[in-house]
Amino acid sequence: MEETRKSGFFGVRDLLCPEVYNHLQLQCPYCPEAAFSFDSFIDNLLVPAPARSLRVNRIKCTDSSVALAEAEQCIGMKGHVHPQFPDILIFPPKEAPEGSSKRCSALNMDFPDTQELAAEDEVRGNPKKVTEDMGAPCRQNNPVMVVVGPQCGQAVLRGAHVYAPGVLAAEPGSRLGSVVSVWAIPRPSKNTPGCAATCMRSLAFLRGAYLHGERRSEVEKWGVFCGRGTLEQSLKDVFLHSKGLAIRMESACDLSSLPASVVAQQLPSCVAGFVLSPLPGELVLDMCAAPGHKTSHLASLMKNRGVVVAVERSKKRMEEMKAHLASLGASAVECIQGDSAKNKWQCSLGAPTQLKDSFDKVLADVPCTGLGLRPRIVYDDVDMHSVREAARYQREFLAAGCALLKPGGVLVYSTCSISWAENEDNVLWALENLPLTVEPPEPYFPGAQPPQNKIPVQRFCPSGQTIGFFIAKFRKQKEAT
Structure with missing residues (x-):
């Protein structure tokens, strides 16, 4: 199926080699959204799943409500026991918009009709737009931009903090304790043609480089916004010593110290x-x-x-x-x-x-x-x-x-x-x-x-x-x- 790509937007199609993209299109008959818009379907891979799950460890805890309370206290988020599987605890987004459960969801058995999908395609077709709506950098405060490596950015999008080895470049003007916006440049397949992939490959940064005007605009155009965070080290120390926590992300969900009653x-x-x-x-x-x-x-x-x-x-x-x-x-x-x-x-x-x-x-x-x-x-x-x-x-x-x-x-x-x-x-x-x-x-x-x-x-x-x-x-x- 051939779809029109919007200028200035990029999706998984712009990152995958064409042969793999065509192979994945075989999935279209098996998902209502894929049948309506394959690009909209596959672009979900660029954004985090909106809900996290933990499993109750029945060896240590036989009561799901007790395990839920312990998990909520540990990670600082409210969750609920899954209605069909009492061993599974669901933690929705920290700021889930009202009515968001209307989306095609394996959690609620609801599949949107094509009119719903068409109405939302302006957002769904642009993963950058999705991440911006989830908490884009506030341009009024003009936070300093920090660029991290693609693997680091991927980990941050999955709930991690930023550690020093992952930081590549930054705008000047930041100091310890300041809020920064974290960005990553996707890494396309070497066989992927097109403007987006070419531009992403050209955005290579020497570690420790400073960003200036035009480079910031290029990052905003071809990068993925990963969230905001607070500098735990000066950038000088980050680049000099390359160890330890560099940026404490607002969106991070630390699952490293869960009680034995639950498993990530x-x-x-x-x-x-x-x-x-x-x-x-x-x-x-x-x-x-x-x-x-x-x-x-x-x-x-x-x-x-x-x-x-x-x-x-x-x-x-x-x-x-x-x-x-x-x-x-x-x-x-x-x-x-x-x-x-x-x-x-x-x-x-x-x-x-x-x-x-x-x-x-x-x-x-x-x-x-x-x-x-x-x-x-x-x-x-x-x-x-x-x-x-x-x-x-x-x-x-x-x-x-x-x-x-x-x-x-x-x-x-x-x-x-x-x-x-x-x-x-x-x-x-x-x-x-x-x-x-x-x-x-x-x-x-x-x-x-x-x-x-x-x-x-x-x-x-x-x-x-x-x-x-x-x-x-x-x-x-x-x-x-």
Whole structure:
């Protein structure tokens, strides 16, 4: 579908390589907003999801209202227990505008009609406009502009503060304690044509550079406003020492010191655990376990009875996961360093060669391109080659997990990508090449079931209040008798 781009605006189309953009357009039939305006749909990837989610850790707290009160006190925001999933706590934006729930939302089952979308397209078609409406820099006070690196800007949009290594350039005139406006320049794919991508690439800053007149205008035109914050160090110290907290962001949501009663976990990721639904006493495999949020959820659902074998390829991440799970009381988990795609690991029960057809449940939340993560402003690491390689690698996990699964056992496959190649294509491949059948991935989350898809999956659209996410449920065929 061909759409008119407005002069001076940019969106994901201006950042992705054309081949990936065209590939993603295959999603149009599966989301009402994508069918109406694909650019409007995909541009949601440039802005944060309007709601945050935490999961109640039932190992430490059996009462959702108690966990909610502890979480509210810790992060200084009001939330509520999800009406369908009492284990999930929802924290809406700090300043959610009245009536904002009319948007296409996986939280309220409401899909807007095309007239509503058309009326809002002036905003939805311009992610810069969205971020400005959420709290644009006040031009009357003329705050000093600070430019951070794209990875840093992406983290800030996801709720982080700015640390010194991420600061690239700034206007002169700031001092310790002053309010600054933080901007980042998106990083387009090297294969992306067009004026926007060319201009963004040209906005390269030597670290420690000062911004002046024309450069500020270029940043305002081609950059993304990340929010306001207060300087915790002088810029001289920021550039000289390059360490520590540089800017305390007004929009930051610090989840680093949550009580053990709750876990920071993306809502669709929680649903994947509910779909797997491990029972007390079962033997469960988590193939890609770090940082351990999903793993602790599985242990919680099992009431800490049974065994969860959690495999992580990186030794450092495995050790960090082990400490994290211990703090959450997840004693049913055995953390293992190894390569689950190749079935090269060893646990107390044996090696994979000894555990064929042994696991009751397998979770394959596999490495992917992250094309459903939001906000995302860095796209220079994704092209069709990387999409195809990700899909090929994911099939290794499906095959390895299937080999370890009991006949009649359940394997849940999930990604945080919206690409067809990594999702439905891999489901079809598994059905053709492995002794698996596909089942409805219940419980379905409101709005996450593609209405026209013949394959029973859950697909979370980024046009809702979550990241883009995909869930499929398989059952291993029993041997014929």
